[in-house]
Amino acid sequence: MFELARSEFIRYQKWAFAIAVLLLAIFAFVNKIKPLLENSVAQSALVNLSYFGASLLFGVLQMAMHKRTNHWTYLVHRPISPAKIYFALCGAGVVLLFIALGLPWLIAMLGLDIFSETLVETRHYLHVAFLVFNAILVFLIGNLIVLNASYAIVGLLILLVIIYVPISSSILMQFLPVISLIFGLLYLNMKSFQPDLSRYLKQPFSLVLLSIPLSFALWFLLLMISTTSLYHLPKFIAGTHPDNNPVDNTYRYIWQYDESELPEYILQDVNTPLANNMIQQAKLAKVDYISTDFWPFPRKNQLYVDDLQYALTHKKTHSMWQFSHKDMVLVGVSKSTGKRVGVLGQQGFVESLEKVTAQDRFKTVPFLLGESHFMTRTKIYQVNFNEKSLSNKFSLTQGEFFIGIPKIHDNYIAVATNQHILLFDRSSYRDEYQQIQPDYRVPHPVSYETLNAINAYKLADGYLFHYFGTRHFGFDRPGAQMFYVKLSGETLYVGGREFTSFSHPAWIRHGLFVFSPVLWGAQNILFDYLEPDIGWLSYAEIREINFPQQAITVAIVLHLISFFGVIIMCRRHRMAPAQVATWVSLCLFLGLPGLLTCIFLNPLRVEKKPITPSAESLAVI
């Protein structure tokens, strides 16, 4: 087995080392332009895509090279088991991946750690491990795409969504899924690596391992294809699509109006002097969009790719202040000398790390804003580098916390909390010598979790806040409300409307639920568990939801179709009882995506059963 692994390693070693050297050269070049460990989301995505693309290509290529008819016979026809042959090839592949993709990162990190004052912490090294693990995962999917008889295996790339969409605050919960999936894929690859690659997997455990993620991929595919072909496309062709023919009293209809005219539509049925006044003022008002998106604040020991802002940079002292997750303080480094120039804790500046006390350490990782501000979920700080002081600019109390970061507008700075929209004066926000209080503190009319969008109209005597969203009044209850905030700070409700008509039928609006209620629920619960607060639904929230009757009816019908469909599949392929039990159970849980998985994981043509050999059938001519 080792000999085979060595042979495979020798085959690609030059490529692996060449890629490693190339990456090192790229890292050195990037480090000359900007700090290597400062990554924007786009840069991280580019690195990930490159790594995963290369890993997938290698995974496919490695097995495809062996799969050629005579090469395959040469590979598998030897006195070692197929599992050992596979592990030899896979082991070599993993080592090569590490050399090509992991080693350059590791060398770069070590170089920065040892030869520079750049903060390199465990989380940076863990990031390399995380990246390599994910590269291995994609490599294994590449292997499986070639090894498995079903072409649908390519859908397993959806596993990356499960890993990357919810970002758990726990390092363990970030690594656990990818490591578990690697073991699952190793098992599937080992089972798929059989002398005859045209054989489909039949063991119940393998079927379950393959079906669940594949159903997840087919679920999305099903939604896209069915809604496009059965609904959107015919409607577009017939010229009756709601996008081109907006229906009054639907949420979509508000986009028919210019922002200045929108209050008139929202307040159509509100015949009060205040509403009429607002409608008239809004026509001349300047409108700003205030973001209520949940901002993912940095977390202690998070993998470094999540560093949305790298450091505070003070131009005058030519120093850069990075946050150390290990020491929970900001560490200053002179950009001229590369030496450390001090430490900034939550009580102010400290001479060195050795002198940092427990009170100096931040309890949570702050998010760095611009040149001198940073914030936590409850506080906004401002640094005065000239006087070496730190001021707590503003604090929230009584369970209130920021859900976003301050957004600078022409006349004010707006920031959303879980309870209010706060508007600050711009000049006070920037003044290094004073604390600030919001000029306006507008309470949310609905829970911050259902807040979707807010338009702020600057009026002559205050602001008109327009809240609207698809879940404004609850699940599947879109609506809009308007509030007038006087210059004095007093808030008055102007009016609103619930959009009781819908552009699309329920089975389109709730397509994911309709096609597989279990997958819909499982996705929400899993993602909410891994990363709460970003809009996924918990089990308790799901229980509160009432889907429209049409969506429920269609879901039941599709489930029945799936059940009978899988019975037909089992009979057609003359499956063994264990297989039948597995597929029926899977379809009962997964619904239509489960049936599609069953179709894709079985041959299109029905195989004839080989007859039992008997001595009588021998014939020598």
Add this chain to the structure above:
Amino acid sequence: MTKHCIETFQLTKTFGNKTAVNQLDLAIKTGGIHAFVGSNGAGKSTLFRLLLGVATPTSGSAVLLGQDCTNLSTEVRGKVGYVNEEHTLPTWMSVEKVVAMQKHFYQNWEQNIYDRVIGYFDVDPKQKVAGLSRGERAGFNLSMALAQSPEILILDEPTLGLDVVAKQSFLEALMFTEIENDSTIIYCSHQMEEVERVADNLVILEKGRLMNNSAPDEFVERIRSWVVDFDGKPLDKNAVDGLLSAKLIDGQHHIVTLDQTDASFRQALNKLGAKDVQPMGVTLNSAVNAFLAKNHNVPA
């Protein structure tokens, strides 16, 4: 040791609408060199793939050294050598490293056999496999296959594309080792002169079906060639029993037949109006060619 090292029972393999192996019942006796002959697409390579378990029968079954081919153990795989026409080898490795690797896999590795067989070919151990000529690579492949001391050695058109000298070396090495070792060799080739030299048994496949499984001499015995003079009259082909081919050359009909005895066939021809009937000698090459050409597709 079982009497038959290879057995197939109603073995069938289809690829879509094409049937590569068609209800094949075959039994290959242990020992000797068995030549597998057939036109392109006759199902020879598919049969070998089925025997090695890298393809699964559509129906029927195959048994190799007493074991079902769809589930061959590592032990049986160690007893069966395989050399294909491409001489697939790890081209990125040097000859000596490939040999070192093979030694690890095969417990019965016979270094002296390897040394003797490789002696027929000019192969530098330090050279990369990619740098070997086709003949050298074929020789190297055969050397390793024989050194594994296989009970069955399957050679699928091993001399394809080799020059005369390389082919000669290959055949000599093969024959020499067959004497040394009581193994069964399955030799697939389109070269009848090779088959004539090495084969103890001749298996003919046509359109996935077994057409012959006997000694080459016995097969040749079944084929007769005649030159018949009908005095300018045309030959009624449907009236000739066992007719494989008939050609009119210089006014005389050259006829090849299957399973026709001299006396009765001569009598039958005379009844059809033959003026003169002369039996001719038949070589294995011409016999096989006539046999295979009978069902060869021709444009309508």
